[in-house]
Amino acid sequence: MLDRRQLMQLASVVSAGVWLPRSAWSQTRWSSNPFALGVASGSPSHESVVLWTRLVADGLRALVADDITVRWEVSHDEKFRQIAVVGQSIALAQLGHSVHVEVPRLEPDRWYYYRFMVGDAVSPTGRTRTFPAPDAGVSKLRLSYASCQHWEHGYFAAHRHMRDEHLDVVLFLGDYIYEYAAPSKAVRPGGIHWLLTLDDYRSRYALYKSDPDLQAMHSACPWLVTWDDHEVQNDYAGLSPGDKGPSVASFAARRAAAYQAFYEHMPLRASVMTQALEGLGTGAEMRIYGSVPYGRLANLVLLDGRQYRDAQICTKDGLRGSSTYNPALCAAASDPQRTLLGVAQEQWLDQTFSRSSAQWNVVAQQTVFGQRDFKRGAGYSFGNDGWDGYAPARNRLIASMLRHRLANPVILGGDVHANWVGHVKADYANPDSEAIGVEFCGTSISSNGGTNAKLTEHLAENPHFVFADRERRGYGVVEITPKGLTTTLRVVDDVTRADAGISTLAQFTAESGHPQLQRTL
Numbered sequence: 001m002l003d004r005r006q007l008m009q010l011a012s013v014v015s016a017g018v019w020l021p022r023s024a025w026s027q028t029r030w031s032s033n034p035f036a037l038g039v040a041s042g043s044p045s046h047e048s049v050v051l052w053t054r055l056v057a058d059g060l061r062a063l064v065a066d067d068i069t070v071r072w073e074v075s076h077d078e079k080f081r082q083i084a085v086v087g088q089s090i091a092l093a094q095l096g097h098s099v100h101v102e103v104p105r106l107e108p109d110r111w112y113y114y115r116f117m118v119g120d121a122v123s124p125t126g127r128t129r130t131f132p133a134p135d136a137g138v139s140k141l142r143l144s145y146a147s148c149q150h151w152e153h154g155y156f157a158a159h160r161h162m163r164d165e166h167l168d169v170v171l172f173l174g175d176y177i178y179e180y181a182a183p184s185k186a187v188r189p190g191g192i193h194w195l196l197t198l199d200d201y202r203s204r205y206a207l208y209k210s211d212p213d214l215q216a217m218h219s220a221c222p223w224l225v226t227w228d229d230h231e232v233q234n235d236y237a238g239l240s241p242g243d244k245g246p247s248v249a250s251f252a253a254r255r256a257a258a259y260q261a262f263y264e265h266m267p268l269r270a271s272v273m274t275q276a277l278e279g280l281g282t283g284a285e286m287r288i289y290g291s292v293p294y295g296r297l298a299n300l301v302l303l304d305g306r307q308y309r310d311a312q313i314c315t316k317d318g319l320r321g322s323s324t325y326n327p328a329l330c331a332a333a334s335d336p337q338r339t340l341l342g343v344a345q346e347q348w349l350d351q352t353f354s355r356s357s358a359q360w361n362v363v364a365q366q367t368v369f370g371q372r373d374f375k376r377g378a379g380y381s382f383g384n385d386g387w388d389g390y391a392p393a394r395n396r397l398i399a400s401m402l403r404h405r406l407a408n409p410v411i412l413g414g415d416v417h418a419n420w421v422g423h424v425k426a427d428y429a430n431p432d433s434e435a436i437g438v439e440f441c442g443t444s445i446s447s448n449g450g451t452n453a454k455l456t457e458h459l460a461e462n463p464h465f466v467f468a469d470r471e472r473r474g475y476g477v478v479e480i481t482p483k484g485l486t487t488t489l490r491v492v493d494d495v496t497r498a499d500a501g502i503s504t505l506a507q508f509t510a511e512s513g514h515p516q517l518q519r520t521l
């Protein structure tokens with residue numbers, strides 16, 4: 001297993017541009033396309049971006065081979081005539097022959113093209129960008145937020161349409177894969193078995209990554225990624241397993257395998273793995289939360305609401321996992337010790353808020369932030385898996401935003417396979433308290449939603465939310481300028497068709513300094 005020193009070496013070999021020894025594989029004539037999983041870029045800063053690919057054998061199978069040296073090129077133009085930087089990197093057998101190039105010393109606020117080469121094989125060309133310098137004035141940021149792409153529930157047509165949105169970055173907020181065995185009803189054939197081992201998780205990522213629309217969107221712009229539960233197991237919390245599927249001898253080992261596979265398939269920096277716990281494997285703990293400035297215009301914060309959380313409370317019949325609960329009958333609901341982000345991440349987030357001088361502060365995380373009471377009239381019924389199951393922790397996050405007078409908070413989420421649009425309240429228990437920010441929880445790319453039958457009632461019960469829809473699949477686009485924010489909810493016509501069209505479900509605006517949503521479409 002790789003240790004911290006080896007991982008740092010891996011990252012630094014690339015940045016030093018040292019020419020690595022060529023293995024026999026580096027010169028091979030490939031009988032199948034080793035780049036069948038496509039290319040991706042992500043984790044951008046103003047001076048660097050991560051380029052990703054993973055070499056596979058015929059049929060998307062893992063390669064049986066030693067480490068392989070891969071060449072890469074970064075260019076100013078699509079035809080690779082104006083080369084910016086070239087280098088080599090190692091596709092480590094131990095990391096599934098994945099490649100993570102941390103390209104250093106790029107110019108800020110600039111688009112680049114990139115590709116990989118190994119033997120006689122050349123990868124598809126990807127397009128990526130650096131962010132503006134932290135002190136730069138910026139006139140516009142366009143990002144999308146997306147989550148929940150259950151393969152068997154539908155096609156990824158949403159990703160094909162996302163290519164036309166002229167995005168600077170995609171924020172993917174969890175459930176990139178699902179760990180389930182094949183469902184009885186599938187829109188398209190997919191995985192067969194429950195994911196339990198590293199090989200299982202690798203092959204599921206390979207299946208998802210084989211989708212041409214998903215590949216196309218990865219090659220269009222950089223992504224910032226976090227995870228939710230299904231990258232490991234439904235409803236897991238920290239080191240407590242979820243409730244579905246076969247149980248394993250060691251959930252910690254299963255989680256470590258799943259985390260490693262996540263790293264192997266995402267454009268992440270090697271530094272996310274440097275806190276791996278001795279003896280538990282590379283992915284034992286993975287620090288994927290972080291923040292990055294987009295000039296002075298915006299700070300993008302990405303949170304991890306799964307790895308460090310306390311287990312769900314007051315679940316029905318004493319089972320594990322998620323359910324609704326009545327806070328009047330659930331003493332644990334008001335326990336201030338319970339946490340969704342963990343102590344270290346909470347402190348880091350508070351410091352991040354205290355230091356931010358950005359005009360807009362985007363907080364991207366996995367689930368619905370605002371309170372949703374599903375019981376009509378007196379009394380409450382809350383979900384226990386989202387922030388409603390961790391209300392004191394939510395109050396601490398709100399208090400932190402207020403204490404540091406965080407400018408223009410924008411909370412993005414996913415998880416619930418439905419669009420929820422609303423105002424972030426200073427105090428959800430007091431409907432008259434001020435709105436301190438706006439929230440957009442996105443629908444799923446393809447995962448099953450629900451019906452809108454009870455939504456009018458739910459919105460009336462929770463007036464800080466101004467819009468909800470469970471029936472449509474898609475993504476959201478947020479455009480931020482110094483003047484204001486515009487969020488457009490984009491939805492596909494028919495998730496059961498790869499060639500589905502796209503349309504706008506609704507659009508909302510808010511002016512800078514004035515968190516009041518106006519519906520404009």
Ligand code: FE
Nearest residue numbers: 148175415447
């Ligand atoms: Fe999901």
Ligand code: CA
Nearest residue numbers: 375376377379
């Ligand atoms: Ca109620």
